[in-house]
Amino acid sequence: MFRAAKQNKIFQDVVEQIQEAILSRKLKPGDVLPSERELKDMLQVSRGTLREALRVLEQKGLIHIKLGVGGGAVVQDASFGPVRESLALLIRHQKVSLTHLAEFRAGVEGEAAAHAAKRITPSEASQLQGLITQAEARAQQGRDQTQAFLKVDKDVHLSLAAITRNPISVFVHQSIHDNIDRYYERFLVMDVEAMQENAQDLKDIVNAVLDGDAEKARELAIKHVYRFNTYMQSVLEKNTDPRD
Amino acid sequence: MFRAAKQNKIFQDVVEQIQEAILSRKLKPGDVLPSERELKDMLQVSRGTLREALRVLEQKGLIHIKLGVGGGAVVQDASFGPVRESLALLIRHQKVSLTHLAEFRAGVEGEAAAHAAKRITPSEASQLQGLITQAEARAQQGRDQTQAFLKVDKDVHLSLAAITRNPISVFVHQSIHDNIDRYYERFLVMDVEAMQENAQDLKDIVNAVLDGDAEKARELAIKHVYRFNTYMQSVLEKNTDPRD
DNA sequence: TAAATAGAATGGTCAAACCATTATAAGATA
DNA sequence: TATCTTATAATGGTTTGACCATTCTATTTA
Numbered sequence: 001m002f003r004a005a006k007q008n009k010i011f012q013d014v015v016e017q018i019q020e021a022i023l024s025r026k027l028k029p030g031d032v033l034p035s036e037r038e039l040k041d042m043l044q045v046s047r048g049t050l051r052e053a054l055r056v057l058e059q060k061g062l063i064h065i066k067l068g069v070g071g072g073a074v075v076q077d078a079s080f081g082p083v084r085e086s087l088a089l090l091i092r093h094q095k096v097s098l099t100h101l102a103e104f105r106a107g108v109e110g111e112a113a114a115h116a117a118k119r120i121t122p123s124e125a126s127q128l129q130g131l132i133t134q135a136e137a138r139a140q141q142g143r144d145q146t147q148a149f150l151k152v153d154k155d156v157h158l159s160l161a162a163i164t165r166n167p168i169s170v171f172v173h174q175s176i177h178d179n180i181d182r183y184y185e186r187f188l189v190m191d192v193e194a195m196q197e198n199a200q201d202l203k204d205i206v207n208a209v210l211d212g213d214a215e216k217a218r219e220l221a222i223k224h225v226y227r228f229n230t231y232m233q234s235v236l237e238k239n240t241d242p243r244d
Numbered sequence: 245m246f247r248a249a250k251q252n253k254i255f256q257d258v259v260e261q262i263q264e265a266i267l268s269r270k271l272k273p274g275d276v277l278p279s280e281r282e283l284k285d286m287l288q289v290s291r292g293t294l295r296e297a298l299r300v301l302e303q304k305g306l307i308h309i310k311l312g313v314g315g316g317a318v319v320q321d322a323s324f325g326p327v328r329e330s331l332a333l334l335i336r337h338q339k340v341s342l343t344h345l346a347e348f349r350a351g352v353e354g355e356a357a358a359h360a361a362k363r364i365t366p367s368e369a370s371q372l373q374g375l376i377t378q379a380e381a382r383a384q385q386g387r388d389q390t391q392a393f394l395k396v397d398k399d400v401h402l403s404l405a406a407i408t409r410n411p412i413s414v415f416v417h418q419s420i421h422d423n424i425d426r427y428y429e430r431f432l433v434m435d436v437e438a439m440q441e442n443a444q445d446l447k448d449i450v451n452a453v454l455d456g457d458a459e460k461a462r463e464l465a466i467k468h469v470y471r472f473n474t475y476m477q478s479v480l481e482k483n484t485d486p487r488d
Numbered sequence: 489t490a491a492a493t494a495g496a497a498t499g500g501t502c503a504a505a506c507c508a509t510t511a512t513a514a515g516a517t518a
Numbered sequence: 519t520a521t522c523t524t525a526t527a528a529t530g531g532t533t534t535g536a537c538c539a540t541t542c543t544a545t546t547t548a
Contacts, residue, residue, distance in 0.1 A: 008539085010501070011299075023336055035529060046502040048292050051531085055255075055296045059303040060333065068510030069528045078337030086326035089304065092267055093322035096412055104412040107355025108348070111466075115347060167340055168348040222355075252508085254532070279498060290533045295500085312541025313497045 010045055014053035017043070022062050022075055029077040033063070036072075080171040087175045098183060098236075101176060102229035106222045108172055109157060113205055113221035114214040116163040124163050125210055131156050132203050139195035146190045149198075154181075156202050160209070160221075184232070194231050201227065254289055258297035261287070266306050266319055273321040277307070280316075324415050328422050335423055342427060342480075345420060346473035350466045352416055353401060357449055357465035358458040360407040368407050369454055375400050376447050383439035390434045393442075398425070400446050404453070404465075428476070438475055445471065 021027045033039060040050045054073055057063045061082040063073040091101075120128075131152055138149040154177050161173040190198075201224040208217035265271045277283060284294045298317055301307045305326040307317040334340050364372075375396055382393040398421045405417040434442075445468040452461035 008500090023333075037529080048295075048503090049501060051292075052296060052299045052500095055299045056303050059300050061330065062333070065530070066510095067508080067530055070511055071509085071529050073530095078334050078339045080334065082330035083327060083334065086305065086330055089267075089306070090322050090324070090327060090415065091412075100410045100412050103355065103359060103408070103410050104352070104416070107351040107353075109351075110355070111347065111351025164347070166344050166347050168344050172348070252531090281498080292534090293532060296531095309499070310541090311499055311539080314542060315498055315540085 011049050011052040011056070014043055014045060014050060015056050018053065018057055019060070019062060027075045029075050031075045032066075032070075033073040033075070080167070080174075084171055084175050084178075088179060091175075091179050092182075098180075098232060099229060101180065102225055105176055106225040108169065108176070109160070109225055110218040110222040112161050112164050112166075112169050112173070113209060113217040115166065115169075116160045117209045117212050117214040117217045119165060120163050120209055120212075124159070128156070128159055128163075128206050128209070131159065132199070132206050135199040135202055136196075139192065139199040142192055143189050146188060146195070149190065149195050150184065150188075153198065153202065156206070160205075163209075188232070188235065190231075190235070198224070198228060198231075255293050255296040255300070258287055258289060258294060259300050262297065262301055263304070263306060271319045273319050275319045276310075276314075277317040277319070324418055327415070328419050331419055332423055332426060335427070342424075342476065343473060345424065346469055349420055350469040352413065352420075353404070353469055354462040354466040356405050356408050356410075356413050356417070357453060357461040359410070359413075360404045361453045361456050361458040361461045363409060364407050364453055364456075368403070372400070372403055372407075372450050372453070375403065376443070376450050379443045379446055380440075383436065383443040386436055387433050390432060390439070393434065393439050394425075394428065394432075397442065397446065400450070404449075407453075432476075432479060434475075434479070442468070442472060442475075 018027075018033070027033070034042065036047055036050055036054075040047045043050065054063065054065065057073070058065055059082070061076060061079055064076050065071070065073050135149065135152045135156065138145045138152055157177065158170075158173055161169045164170075201220065205217055205220045205224060208220055262271075262277070271277070278286065280291055280294055280298075284291045287294065298307065298309065301317070302309055303326070305320060305323055308320050309315070309317050331340075335345075379393065379396045379400065382389045382396055401421065402414075402417055405413045408414075445464065449461055449464045449468060452464055
């Protein structure tokens with residue numbers, strides 16, 4: 001019937017007071033809080049308790065603590081850092097499979113490609129075409145260029161996300177590809193045909209985007225993600241190290 | 245040429261050591277770490293420094309601290325809490341708009357609907373149909389049932405995510421809908437026609453899923469998300485409180 | 489047998505001191 | 519005068535030791 005009457009932990013109360021000041025814009029990004037020794041007197045807590053509160057706020061991405069004279073807790077602008085980190089922790093902790101990631105990517109990247117087709121600017125278009133040229137070059141150079149090819153592949157996807165101008169798409173793409181990297185980067189090698197097939201996929205997607213054909217871009221992006229995943233699965237099965 | 249030789253801050257080193265032990269499963273969910281007084285001796289740091297590290301790990305959602313005898317830092321199972329909280333902070337900072345969220349939802353929920361169409365079981369099918377019946381009932385009961393209707397709407401989307409059996413889809417849906425709730429729940433009222441239109445959308449999506457028609461399910465889900473967002477935007481504009 | 493109580497382990501808080509880092513001002517040097 | 523060096527002081531980082539608050543457990547008591 002009733003909720004807890006109060007927060008018994010003092011440091012939580014301090015966290016809430018400072019967080020509320022930041023979110024209500026009484027403290028703006030760039031502002032520096034008073035020094036710990038002043039703050040502890042204002043809040044009437046010990047320095048240790050205050051510091052525990054500051055650590056929590058730092059972890060939330062709300063402040064950044066600077067050393068030395070004129071240092072102190074600087075209010076941060078909101079950023080995607082904490083979301084990305086906690087997302088990465090979840091993925092790592094749950095040992096999500098590559099296929100799960102691929103299914104999720106298909107939806108996100110398909111929609112991103114569709115929006116990119118509607119929003120792309122001429123300068124972005126030429127940048128994308130440059131990436132495609134690079135991808136084709138890497139694909140022809142053979143298996144040692146696998147890492148370089150994957151890097152370009154990643155850049156194409158991240159560029160498409162950026163073109164949507166949707167910050168959620170951008171950060172989700174970054175998170176996904178960071179985690180994909182962790183899976184592959186150590187040992188994967190692609191053969192030339194696979195790289196060329198993938199380069200062709202990317203070229204088709206980009207062409208649909210340049211044509212402004214949102215539905216075709218979506219469809220091709222989705223198929224590309226699944227094809228890439230299928231190929232990777234088959235490679236991983238061959239390479240499976242029994243020690244893992 | 246060189247990177248920083250070491251982490252100068254001791255508490256960060258402690259955070260990393262414990263986090264590594266948890267992520268590598270040397271410490272499993274439910275395990276209790278030694279008491280602070282023992283840990284500080286093992287790590288050769290002061291209790292204050294150790295507590296700052298524990299506060300960071302708690303904020304990351306990796307441990308939960310229990311009071312009293314037999315208490316201590318208990319290793320947590322991975323949870324959505326930190327992602328939700330940091331996403332909510334971003335939204336409150338207005339770095340992310342509802343339209344951004346809607347664009348993202350469209351991709352994720354479209355793909356989820358498509359997979360659900362291929363994977364749904366008979367018992368899940370009847371559960372979904374039950375939800376649709378509820379939605380239609382709420383929609384006819386008028387504006388006071390807006391909250392109840394939105395609840396059912398949310399349940400339909402979360403059910404579709406669950407049917408995919410993809411843990412990423414499930415947690416992303418939960419995160420998104422929690423944050424949408426926080427936006428709306430205080431003041432939103434939908435009129436009867438809008439609710440009925442939405443109920444019809446849901447019914448059409450579910451029917452496509454039951455028919456096993458993945459592409460149609462995807463298309464309908466995407467359109468539903470955008471329609472819902474457009475409606476919400478128009479309502480929010482009317483209701484805009486100048487004091488905000 | 490069950491309720492009340494005492495004890496001990498553990499997290500929460502406080503206080504005072506000292507170390508490490510860094511911007512700024514004072515001084516030295518060309 | 520202009521620039522480099524050095525000293526100073528402000529500030530976060532760390533340590534120590536004490537005491538308070540909470541909670542489980544065993545003992546006592548009704």
